[in-house]
Amino acid sequence: MGRQLHVRKGDNVIVIAGKDRSYKERRRQGTVIEAYPKSGRVVVEGINMQIKHQRPTQKAPQGGRVQRPGAVHASNVMLVCPNCNQPTRTRRRLRQQTRVRVCTKCGRDID
Numbered sequence: 451m452g453r454q455l456h457v458r459k460g461d462n463v464i465v466i467a468g469k470d471r472s473y474k475e476r477r478r479q480g481t482v483i484e485a486y487p488k489s490g491r492v493v494v495e496g497i498n499m500q501i502k503h504q505r506p507t508q509k510a511p512q513g514g515r516v517q518r519p520g521a522v523h524a525s526n527v528m529l530v531c532p533n534c535n536q537p538t539r540t541r542r543r544l545r546q547q548t549r550v551r552v553c554t555k556c557g558r559d560i561d
Contacts, residue, residue: 455487455524456540456551463494463527464537470497470522479530483519491521498522533558 457463464479465471471478484493498520506513528537534556541552543559551560 453487453490455485455490455492457482457485457492457524457527457529459483459485462530462532463492464530465494465497465522465526466528466537467526468498468522482527484521485524486521489521490524492524492527493519493521494527495519529560531556531558531560533560 459482461482462479463482464477478497480494480496482492483495486492496519499517500520502516502518504510504513504516529540530536531538531553533553536553536555538553538555540560541554542549543552544550545559552558553560
């Protein structure tokens, strides 16, 4: 059973847990490339980089090792509010019969 995530594709997020965890002096952040609500995971550019060994083909005769971002659990990332530029939790509010995400720090709509 899937559930709604607090982040969506295109959101700017920081990593708060795991090997790419951010510290105050160096915040590891990136944009969500893909979101998988069923498994509760997201793919963030530049985070959890994995090496895939590519076999040589006619399209790519060189082959070799290709780096690509792997999925991390959605609970390990925190949304960065586009308005106040702070890492924040979100609340949901009804606006014109639709639910919108709201920043808990500045109170403005995110969507």
